[in-house]
Amino acid sequence: MIKQTKEERRAYFKRYYLEHKEYFSNRKKNNREHANILNRESRIRAKQRDLKDYRKRDNESQTSYRLRRKQLVFSHYSNGSIKCVVCGESRLACLSIDHIAGGGTQHKLSLKLRGGHDFYGWLVRSRFPEGYQVLCMNCQFVKRVMNREIGWGASPAMRS
Numbered sequence: 001m002i003k004q005t006k007e008e009r010r011a012y013f014k015r016y017y018l019e020h021k022e023y024f025s026n027r028k029k030n031n032r033e034h035a036n037i038l039n040r041e042s043r044i045r046a047k048q049r050d051l052k053d054y055r056k057r058d059n060e061s062q063t064s065y066r067l068r069r070k071q072l073v074f075s076h077y078s079n080g081s082i083k084c085v086v087c088g089e090s091r092l093a094c095l096s097i098d099h100i101a102g103g104g105t106q107h108k109l110s111l112k113l114r115g116g117h118d119f120y121g122w123l124v125r126s127r128f129p130e131g132y133q134v135l136c137m138n139c140q141f142v143k144r145v146m147n148r149e150i151g152w153g154a155s156p157a158m159r160s
């Protein structure tokens with residue numbers, strides 16, 4: 001092995017850097033993106049863990065576990081405070097998870113999910129997939145009209 005002097009080593013790295021400049025400038029960006037992914041992952045794991053631990057510790061009833069899970073899912077899909085992302089309605093009873101791209105019913109059928117609670121469980125198990133948002137029933141209905149999913153939505157008067 002040839003022993004390099006400090007200067008030679010420095011020159012080598014400099015040359016290496018210049019030859020791989022693109023890689024180094026992307027590395028910063030890639031690291032940041034990677035860190036974002038890791039952050040998201042660890043936040044999701046923490047949420048899943050919280051949901052599990054708490055139930056075990058307190059021997060919680062199924063009803064309150066489901067309510068807590070619903071709250072967790074809804075707060076995830078409305079960015080913190082639970083509310084309709086369109087009008088701000090915050091009463092939990094009239095909020096639902098909306099499949100942004102549509103086709104939610106078909107999707108639920110294909111997963112053989114029975115009812116909302118099955119779906120919330122699926123969202124947690126699937127690590128909170130993207131493409132969902134919290135909508136109140138009114139805004140959900142308006143969206144369906146706008147998308148002409150409902151017959152009389154085809155009438156322009158109903159879409160104003």
Ligand SMILES: [Zn+2]
Pocket residue numbers: 084085086087088089135136137138139140
């Ligand atoms: Zn709304």
